[in-house]
Amino acid sequence: MIFWISSYPKSGNTWLRFLIASYYYTKEGFFDENILKYIDQFPQKNFFKGFDYDPKIPTGTTRFWIKAQEKINQDKKIRFFKTHNIYGSVNNFHFTNRENSIGCVYVVRDPRNVITSLKNFYEMNDNQAFKFMTSKNKYIYDVHKFVENGYSDFQFIGSWETNYESWKFQKKIPVKIIRYEDLLNETYVVLNDVITFINKVIGVKEKILKNKVKNAVSSTSFHKLKEKEKNEGFSEAPKSRVNDSKIPFFNLGPKNDWKKILNDDLKNKLNEVFKKKLEELYPE
Numbered sequence: 001m002i003f004w005i006s007s008y009p010k011s012g013n014t015w016l017r018f019l020i021a022s023y024y025y026t027k028e029g030f031f032d033e034n035i036l037k038y039i040d041q042f043p044q045k046n047f048f049k050g051f052d053y054d055p056k057i058p059t060g061t062t063r064f065w066i067k068a069q070e071k072i073n074q075d076k077k078i079r080f081f082k083t084h085n086i087y088g089s090v091n092n093f094h095f096t097n098r099e100n101s102i103g104c105v106y107v108v109r110d111p112r113n114v115i116t117s118l119k120n121f122y123e124m125n126d127n128q129a130f131k132f133m134t135s136k137n138k139y140i141y142d143v144h145k146f147v148e149n150g151y152s153d154f155q156f157i158g159s160w161e162t163n164y165e166s167w168k169f170q171k172k173i174p175v176k177i178i179r180y181e182d183l184l185n186e187t188y189v190v191l192n193d194v195i196t197f198i199n200k201v202i203g204v205k206e207k208i209l210k211n212k213v214k215n216a217v218s219s220t221s222f223h224k225l226k227e228k229e230k231n232e233g234f235s236e237a238p239k240s241r242v243n244d245s246k247i248p249f250f251n252l253g254p255k256n257d258w259k260k261i262l263n264d265d266l267k268n269k270l271n272e273v274f275k276k277k278l279e280e281l282y283p284e
Contacts, residue, residue: 029215055150
């Protein structure tokens with residue numbers, strides 16, 4: 001069965017993936033980039049081998065989402081997968097179902113900080129990033145592997161709000177929603193709660209190993225990850241479309257403060273379009 005680590009893009013599920021992988025796939029809890037192979041991303045090309053779809057059509061893989069998951073689940077093991085996809089359907093093809101999924105942890109991040117990370121990652125200006133975040137029909141794919149893969153890595157993400165609501169309001173599987181800001185400020189506490197939730201959902205009765213949680217937290221701090229990327233690179237950092245350089249994956253981290261970074265026009269637009277969700281998630 002699949003346990004999802006989900007979020008809108010640039011909202012923290014890569015970091016949560018590091019933390020979860022460090023706890024469940026190492027002996028002592030210390031992060032090593034090699035363990036990321038145990039938590040893959042879905043959808044992507046390698047899970048659609050043997051299925052007859054046209055990679056030149058953006059939604060080509062959607063009709064095989066469920067069948068690909070059934071294939072993954074043949075051995076009846078618990079597997080974690082990272083995704084940015086909505087919980088919903090495209091052309092009446094459902095992303096997942098309760099027969100293939102057992103649970104999810106969803107990371108939601110203040111959209112006023114998401115937009116800064118999006119601008120860096122996708123090399124966009126303010127207007128492009130705002131349109132990206134507010135489009136209910138938005139999808140993403142690996143542009144750097146398009147010639148080779150086409151739209152095989154297609155993920156339908158919708159808008160920031162619809163992405164969040166799709167996972168929050170579905171009734172098929174248990175979902176724990178955490179705020180990125182809480183994960184940042186109280187990493188140990190939040191990770192401990194996440195592991196408690198995961199263990200309950202998948203039926204693990206062993207006590208949580210506190211030292212292992214601490215090691216996972218300390219070895220995946222933003223400072224250490226940024227320094228590691230600077231010195232060794234990071235396999236998931238994208239190439240710039242402007243030149244051959246790599247765009248830093250770990251960019252601002254805790255310094256990403258919308259109150260200091262965004263201009264008034266963009267602040268006002270985001271506050272207005274996401275007003276209800278901001279009042280729900282970030283009451284001031």
